[in-house]
Structures are given as structure tokens and as C-alpha cells.
Amino acid sequence: MKTIRLTLESFRFAWQALKANLLRTILSLLGVTVGIFAIIAVLTVVDSLEANVRQSMSFVGDKVIYVMKMPWTFDQPDYPWWRYFQRPAPTVREFRELQRMLSDNQKGVAVYAATGGNTLRAGSNSLEGCALMGVSFEYRNVSELPIEEGRYFTQQEMDAARNVAVVGADIATSLYPNGSALGKEFKAKGTTFTIIGVVKKEGKKILDTPSNDTNCVIPFGAFTKIFALSTNGLTGVTPTIAVKGRDEDVGLLDLEYEMKGLLRNIRSLKPREEDNFALNRPEMLTNMVGKLFSVIGLAGWVIGGFAMVVGGFGIANIMFVSVKERTNIIGIQKSLGAKNYFILFQFLFEAVFLCLLGGAAGIFLVWLITLIPQDAMPLTLSAWNITLGLTVSVVIGVLAGIIPAVLAANLDPVIAIRSK
Known part of the structure; x- marks a missing residue:
């Protein structure tokens, strides 16, 4: 005391x-x-x-591995740059094979393709600089798409490649400023689409990265009717395959090893041949x-x-x-x-x-x-x-x-x- x-x-x-x-x-x-x-x-x-x-950078998702032609980071500085351009682009067939052959290490396999700088029109209203993204049904299991109004695509709409769309908040308010955009139509690349969902507004970002606010998501089949997919990675739109990993797979090592083996098998690569694909993960950018x-x-x-x-x-x-x-x-x-x-x-x-x-x-x-x-x-x-x-x-x-x-x-x- x-x-x-x-x-x-x-x-x-x-x-x-x-x-x-x-x-x-x-x-x-x-x-x-x-x-x-x-x-x-x-x-x-x-x-x-x-x-x-x-x-x-949240657009790249979390615990996702992307099958792409080019790596996000170049860990091999001596690797000839021109070899990257000789690699084949991911295909829908490879997506189907991975979807069929992957074990329970994954929570979802999706394929998507996107183009930017599109103009959407509805009557006298229009919005420039929008991204058109064609996705498979499993895309919602791979990437977060918080729908505030309306709904996501059904499997039937995906299989039939119907002209329906889930649009960002800026698209909805720009094309239909005086009311709800649900059920309304707009045109993109000369094709008429019906809005079935509106994504929650993200707001401004400090980096000029893809934003859901100006994204227009449509079925992958409807996308391929407008844009030609790339086969060599040089012409057309190059699709990306995304695989969502499980939380218990620390570092997604098991999933990465399995995907690497399956892709080499699908592309018929011999044991001595190098990989002609890149497996990219968000951790590369966050690190x-x-x-x-x-x-x-x-x-x-x-x-x-x-x-x-x-x-x-x-x-x-x-x-x-x-x-x-x-x-x-x-x-x-x-x-x-x-x-x-x-x-x-x-x-x-x-x-x-x-x-x-x-x-x-x-x-x-x-x-x-x-x-x-x-x-x-x-x-x-x-x-x-x-x-x-x-x-x-x-x-x-x-x-x-x-x-x-x-x-x-x-x-x-x-x-x-x-x-x-």
C-alpha cells in the first residue's frame, strides 16, 4: 500500500x-x-x-486458381517472352474436362470471357465503357456477385443461351434512371437483352480495375453468339477457366497439383515438355x-x-x-x-x-x-x-x-x- x-x-x-x-x-x-x-x-x-x-483487386476473387495463357508474375526472367504468345488459349473443352475430372478439392469450376469498352443503349439513354462478360452457370460459385435486386441465371437460361443479363448498379441507373431496371430491355452489340438482376453498387475504387458497377454479365452461350472465342490467343476473345478451392486446402497446393496434372494430360504434354499454360492465383498479386x-x-x-x-x-x-x-x-x-x-x-x-x-x-x-x-x-x-x-x-x-x-x-x- x-x-x-x-x-x-x-x-x-x-x-x-x-x-x-x-x-x-x-x-x-x-x-x-x-x-x-x-x-x-x-x-x-x-x-x-x-x-x-x-x-x-477483389475482382480476382479469393482462393481461386485461374487457367490462363500468360502468368501474372514472371518468376523466370530468362524464359523467352515469345514462347508465351505461342501457347494455346484455354478452351471450353478444357473447361468441360476439368469440370468432369477434378476431385472434391474444388468448390466450383467456371469459364468466362469478357470484352471492355462496350456501349449499352435503352431508348434515348446509353452508357459507354461497359464490360460485357459471358459466364457459365458455376460462375457464382467462383466469384462473388452480390445481387441486390432480381436474381441470378437459371440452368435452363444458361443451356439455352438466352439473352438475359445481370447488370451493375451504374448500368441500371443510367439506362433506367426513373425506376427499376428489372424486366427492362437494352441493346448491346445490336442484340437485345432483358435485365433479370442488378448487382449491389461497389462505388469508386482507387485503382482502375474492373468494377461490378459497369459490368454486364450474360450467359456464356449468348456471349459466344456475339464474339468469336480465341483458339490461338492472338485473335478473338480469350476465355479464362476459374476453379474455386476449398478452405481446408491451405495455399491451394493440392488443387494446383491436381489441375496441373489434368491439364498436361488434356493437352497431351509429354513428361519432358514444359507447361504451355499458367495457373494464376490472387496471392501472387496480394503478395x-x-x-x-x-x-x-x-x-x-x-x-x-x-x-x-x-x-x-x-x-x-x-x-x-x-x-x-x-x-x-x-x-x-x-x-x-x-x-x-x-x-x-x-x-x-x-x-x-x-x-x-x-x-x-x-x-x-x-x-x-x-x-x-x-x-x-x-x-x-x-x-x-x-x-x-x-x-x-x-x-x-x-x-x-x-x-x-x-x-x-x-x-x-x-x-x-x-x-x-
């Missing part, structure tokens, strides 16, 4: 000292405030930027994004670290001045029986208080910035960054105040009393 009482007394003495020199306290806070603001602001921007970039933002975060720590060093030296300087001013009081406290740790805690708590107040002020400024409306990249101050900022403030306070506190605690009481 005595230790707790003395600790609380140390807090009280430190608080009184800070209030007695209010102007000096405020000036001392500025260095720490700027440092914490720089660190937390950069980390907040990096976290928000990374979250928005990952959201912008690249993670490395990029790790570097940006490190840069933020370096920039904020310099400001924190300056702030820490400022706090240390103020604490040395404070010890010098209160040397006589320290001598009186010691002559009345105050222990060394009581004096040490008194000055150490004062330094920590200064840094905590400065850190809290820096975090408050960052929070004010997050209140500014941002459509493309809303900023969010996470609890982790708040805790990190306060923790760094405490560490800087301890480092800046420990030497002045030790000097004060080791003062000779007789000499200290005579100092004034």
Missing part, C-alpha cells in the same frame, strides 16, 4: 509541475506531437491505401501489394522517427531544466525521508506525461483528417494505430526522462538544499 501511495504522490507532483509551467509544457509537446502525427498519419494512409487497393506497402510503411517510420528524435531531445532538455529548477525541493523531500525511487518516478512520470499528451494530440490531429470526406479512399484510424502511437509516446517519454530522473534521484540532500 505504501508503494502505491508513493507512486500516486509521484503522479501528483509531476502533474503539478506540468501545470506550474504551462507554456513550457505546451512548447515541449510540439516535437512529440509532430513526431506521432507523422508516424500515425503515414501508417493510417498506408493502411487505408492498402485496404482500398486490396478491395480494388506484391504487401511488399510494396511494407516499404512505404518503413519510409513512414523513418520520417516520423526523425521527428520523434527531435521531440525526445526536446523533452530531455526540458527535464534537465526541471531538475535544475527543483533541486532545492528535491533536497527538502529527501531530508524528510523521500526514497530515491520516489524522486525518480516523479520526474519519469513527468516525462511520460509530456509525451503521452503530445502523442494524444498527434493522434487527435490524425483523427480530424479522417473526418474529411473521401470518395476514392476513405481514411480510417484503427485501434491498433492508436495503441501504437500511445505506446511509442510512452517509450520516448521513458528514454527522454530516465537520465534526468536518475540524476535527480541520486542528488545529495545536503548539497541540494544549499543549491538555492
Whole structure:
């Protein structure tokens, strides 16, 4: 109990000292405030930027392996680039074979093809720059397609290649701004389609990546009636085969090995022949994004670290001045029986208080910035960054105040009393 009482007394003495020199306290806070603001602001921007970039890349799906002609990342820099162009494009036949031969390692196999820059028209209304995407029935098992109004395709509509469509929110509101778009018709590439579903609005993305808002999804058969599929990957629209993996397959290694073996068998590749296809996974892109933002975060720590060093030296300087001013009081406290740790805690708590107040002020400024409306990249101050900022403030306070506190605690009481 005595230790707790003395600790609380140390807090009280430190608080009184800070209030007695209010102007000096405020000036001392500025260095720490700027440092914490720089660190937390950069980390907040990096976290928000990374979250928005990952959201912008959500079109690639999660736990999905894509059979494509070209890899997303080139792990073999010495591989002749022209060989990629000689590879055959994925085909509908290969999709059917994979769908038939794959084991229970997968949750769905789909094929799709897409073209961009299309213009959709309904009466006098039109919308340019839309993507037409032809998908198989299993596409909803592979990629997220959150339908807000209406429904998805039926198997009968897919088999009959009917001219029905699930459109994005921007398409629905642009073609039919005065009411629901369900059941209404529009034209694309001279073909009339009926809207059976409207996808939930995604909003703006920080990257110019495919968005459901301007996507028009139609049955794969209806798509092939408009566009010719590629056989050599050079002319026509190249389809993509997507396979959704199971959660228990960590890293989708089992599914990847199985798909690789089946595709080599389907394409009649000999054991010594290299793969003429690429198996792409979203992890390839997310790993690249993670490395990029790790570097940006490190840069933020370096920039904020310099400001924190300056702030820490400022706090240390103020604490040395404070010890010098209160040397006589320290001598009186010691002559009345105050222990060394009581004096040490008194000055150490004062330094920590200064840094905590400065850190809290820096975090408050960052929070004010997050209140500014941002459509493309809303900023969010996470609890982790708040805790990190306060923790760094405490560490800087301890480092800046420990030497002045030790000097004060080791003062000779007789000499200290005579100092004034």
C-alpha cells in the first residue's frame, strides 16, 4: 500500500509541475506531437491505401486458381517472352474436362470471357465503357456477385443461351434512371437483352480495375453468339477457366497439383515438355501489394522517427531544466525521508506525461483528417494505430526522462538544499 501511495504522490507532483509551467509544457509537446502525427498519419494512409487497393483487386476473387495463357508474375526472367504468345488459349473443352475430372478439392469450376469498352443503349439513354462478360452457370460459385435486386441465371437460361443479363448498379441507373431496371430491355452489340438482376453498387475504387458497377454479365452461350472465342490467343476473345478451392486446402497446393496434372494430360504434354499454360492465383498479386506497402510503411517510420528524435531531445532538455529548477525541493523531500525511487518516478512520470499528451494530440490531429470526406479512399484510424502511437509516446517519454530522473534521484540532500 505504501508503494502505491508513493507512486500516486509521484503522479501528483509531476502533474503539478506540468501545470506550474504551462507554456513550457505546451512548447515541449510540439516535437512529440509532430513526431506521432507523422508516424500515425503515414501508417493510417498506408493502411487505408492498402485496404482500398486490396478491395480494388477483389475482382480476382479469393482462393481461386485461374487457367490462363500468360502468368501474372514472371518468376523466370530468362524464359523467352515469345514462347508465351505461342501457347494455346484455354478452351471450353478444357473447361468441360476439368469440370468432369477434378476431385472434391474444388468448390466450383467456371469459364468466362469478357470484352471492355462496350456501349449499352435503352431508348434515348446509353452508357459507354461497359464490360460485357459471358459466364457459365458455376460462375457464382467462383466469384462473388452480390445481387441486390432480381436474381441470378437459371440452368435452363444458361443451356439455352438466352439473352438475359445481370447488370451493375451504374448500368441500371443510367439506362433506367426513373425506376427499376428489372424486366427492362437494352441493346448491346445490336442484340437485345432483358435485365433479370442488378448487382449491389461497389462505388469508386482507387485503382482502375474492373468494377461490378459497369459490368454486364450474360450467359456464356449468348456471349459466344456475339464474339468469336480465341483458339490461338492472338485473335478473338480469350476465355479464362476459374476453379474455386476449398478452405481446408491451405495455399491451394493440392488443387494446383491436381489441375496441373489434368491439364498436361488434356493437352497431351509429354513428361519432358514444359507447361504451355499458367495457373494464376490472387496471392501472387496480394503478395506484391504487401511488399510494396511494407516499404512505404518503413519510409513512414523513418520520417516520423526523425521527428520523434527531435521531440525526445526536446523533452530531455526540458527535464534537465526541471531538475535544475527543483533541486532545492528535491533536497527538502529527501531530508524528510523521500526514497530515491520516489524522486525518480516523479520526474519519469513527468516525462511520460509530456509525451503521452503530445502523442494524444498527434493522434487527435490524425483523427480530424479522417473526418474529411473521401470518395476514392476513405481514411480510417484503427485501434491498433492508436495503441501504437500511445505506446511509442510512452517509450520516448521513458528514454527522454530516465537520465534526468536518475540524476535527480541520486542528488545529495545536503548539497541540494544549499543549491538555492
